[in-house]
Amino acid sequence: MARVLVGVKRVIDYAVKIRVKPDKSGVVTDGVKHSMNPFDEIAVEEAVRMKEKKIASEIIAVSCGPVRLRKHCEQPWRWEWTEVFT
Numbered sequence: 719m720a721r722v723l724v725g726v727k728r729v730i731d732y733a734v735k736i737r738v739k740p741d742k743s744g745v746v747t748d749g750v751k752h753s754m755n756p757f758d759e760i761a762v763e764e765a766v767r768m769k770e771k772k773i774a775s776e777i778i779a780v781s782c783g784p785v786r787l788r789k790h791c792e793q794p795w796r797w798e799w800t801e802v803f804t
Contacts, residue, residue: 719772719775724765725779726755726758726762726779726780728754731750731751733751734751762777762779765777
């Protein structure tokens, strides 16, 4: 059976109104809610379906970023993932 590799990205939550920094160097991220990219959630759901259908034997989530990203990977699908790399 195959292993499924799913890329996961932490983004500013879609429901949050984004504010630009006064110096126009980026967006304000202090105190702003972050969540998993909604498109990555869809990919995870599909990987779980593949595992349920016995097409895949394990699901591996991979992301590049700070350690705090890991909490977004520990959502409802965490028991389905074999490994999480951040």
